[in-house]
Amino acid sequence: MTVQPGLNWPDVDLPGSRGGFVVIGDTTTARRVCAALTERGHVVTHLDQPGPTELRAALTETVDGVAILLHQDEISLQYAMAVAHAAPSLRLVVEIFDATVSAQLETLLPNCLVTSPGRLAAPVLAARCLDPTAVAITHVGPRRGLAYDVKDDGLTVREWRRSHPRLRALRGWLASQVMPHDAGSTLLTVGLLGMLSILVLDWLWLTHGGVEGTTAFQEAVAVVATVGPISEHGEAYAVFAGVAMLLTLVFAGMFTAGLVDQLLGPRLVGLFGQRALPRSGHVIVVGMGQVGLRLCRHLIALGVPVLGVERDARGRYLGTARNLGIPVVVGHGGDRLLLERLRLDHAAALAAVGSADLDNVSVAVAARGVTHQAPIVIRMGEQESVSESASLLPLGVLCDVVELSAAYVIAHLFGHTAALALPRGRDVLLETAQGEYLSWRAARRDACTHGVRPGVHRRDA
Template sequence: MVIGATTLARRVCASLREGGHPVDHLAAPDDQDLRRALAARPAGVAVLVDDDLSALRHALAVRHVCDTVRIVVTVFDRTVAQQLELLLRDCVPVSPADLLAPTLAGLCVDPDVLAVWGDGHGAVAVRQQEGRLVETAWRAAPAVRRRALLGRLRGQLQPHDADARLLLIGLFGILAVLALDWIWLAGVFHKPVSTAFLEAARVVAGVGPATPHAGHPGYEILSGVAMLLTVGFTALLTAGIVDRVSGPRLVGVLGPRVLPRAGHVIVVGLGQVGLRLCQTLRQLGVPVVGVEREPTAPNLRLARSMGIPVVLAHGGDRAVLARLGLGRACALAAVGSDELDNIAVAVAAHGVAPDIRVVLRAGEDEAIAETRSLLPLGLTRDIIRTSAAHVAAHLTAHPAGAVPRRVVAGADCDYVDLPGRGLVRRPVPAGDDCAHVSGGGERDTAQSVPGMR
């Protein structure tokens, strides 16, 4: 039984029916619909809706009616997923974002790698060798690691936004005045270092030299000019601090959240897929910067807590991409929920850096069903097709313990990792839509709900 009217639900239903499995598809069932459908004792239930709360409600209702059926449910929030696993027996939460992140990360770091993930002892890469898939240890080449390290170092104290620039101009201006006055007093007047520092600090604070220096009008003029300059530098420093404190502070000035300047990956679209991709790349030691155009996007707070620098801008703006150092980056991943926007980002990226590696997310837009047409733009992966392969493998697993552990998305097919069998090729259904309606012969006219961010 499949519950949901999303594109993923229709793909899963079509895949199961093509494989010879009878499917009962409920687009938006109420409690009575669930009771009637579960009376037939289905072998498995897939709850494939676009909202975590709806998914939680449907999963709880299914388990209440039938305490033995296997449940696969799409959940994006990891806290909700953990609670479902604790509360419901034989319930498998699946996040399309988590499923596709290793594949997207692999394409970003190496075009010859199908996927890369950490196994607790290092990174593992999946490659295609002699017509079969093999898993090998992965580590970035020394030149790539060195370039990434230098890119991080170059990003320190190089502000990206206006408030950070004001802060640094004010701070370094005050420090320059303090150092110049201190050196003059200690080197020319031969004052003790501590006394020279006190008098220099008084100049910076705007209260003038500690004592007059007869016969040295040049120093008095310098002190007066320094005090006037300090007033301006203090205003700039204060403005920068106020903007940083009151703003979102998504990019750091110093530390791990600075913008890398080379050897990094630019991730455009910080929804669930983009956030998981950034997190995976960071775990692999690859510098990353996120680009999000919505200042109120819910994942911005999570990105900041994870130490991921995020720039609020439109990823299709060529000036923005140039400012982010696209020409010195390893790759750009356009993984927003709007696939037409992803294509626009890819076109802009090739306009700024023609040789840049571009990774595209596709699968949800009906106008972009044929992903081969996007090959000139970059490496494209269909998130819906890959998620459908994973869910269908869960529902048809025999015995129940032989469920897939992960899925690898290829260009033309998907591979599910089955216990004892390794990565097994999953055929792509000939049809990608569902003509099945629960309890009737009419075609299901439910439209796809674009919620898989």
């Protein structure tokens, strides 16, 4: 399906009144929104985290809309309720991650649009990982989606399906069930398999020697339990049983150590089941913040196995990832040994989507040292100088999440109900509810001259 094949991509300036706007937040998105509105001639009051008196003073009659762009959901919710109480008719855009809070806030405040950078960026990041020709892949059904291709002569929308051979998928699933991922899991697996092997070998020895099956099983269990063989079966078997009991002590110790590690450690990865580590055809997502968690959920909906990496064992969203069945390994994504253990060379792609641009670049450098085959997707936008430098290096595909968020927020401040934000070079295409597309170019964040702390970024984004 082709949409507007003759579209010539004019640089459309979003229409609206020449009134004022209030931007609340010390984030890069807030500075980018402030800079874009200022460039278009609007009066912008940019506040960091204002008190009640300062907020009420900013909500004058000349204000057309308010954008609350913070990383803390509870503070954003507080400001949204305060603005709605003081000026209920104003357009209000709020960034909130929690889906439940978002739904409730939009129900309570009809003039409020709740969005999240992770929700906007997930289709774009997924396309970078799965389809090099698409700029975004949205989810429409199990293992199915719509792929958006942006070209000079128009925008093409086509059906996308998860392409994964059944035999390879089965092999990858089996490998994920039996291949341990860390030292504790290795001890548990080796110990368990060792004891089972001794049990089977002992049973086979006895049944081959003419002992009845149930009796042979009982005697094999006695050997594994290190209480000795029940009856005599020759000198050779006596030697075998003695060695087997000694080995069982070693295997039992390994199994116990691994079991204690599994029970007392953070249970973010399972040995079996949904949270077992995928071993091939998976996407490794480094940075399990807002953007990383949304990306994992989007990829799972498209039928793609995912594996998260988070260096903070007390990360804010690790509990959510565990409840969603997303396997997460605690470690530094820039550790080459870790990437090799996670089988990056067999992965479909790696997405470095942490909140710090420099960390994402370091992850990309380490990933390129492991493989040159898997696509590397790098989240950028928080630090403009880093983004410009990284674009000169052949590390991977860059995705400016801040630019997508800023374009989406501004569209809604001007009354455009944007449904999707698509990157196109240095522009952002905004798909409206009417099926039209607007081209928007973001301003540099350093064009914001208000006294908000520069260079602020959070680890939980």
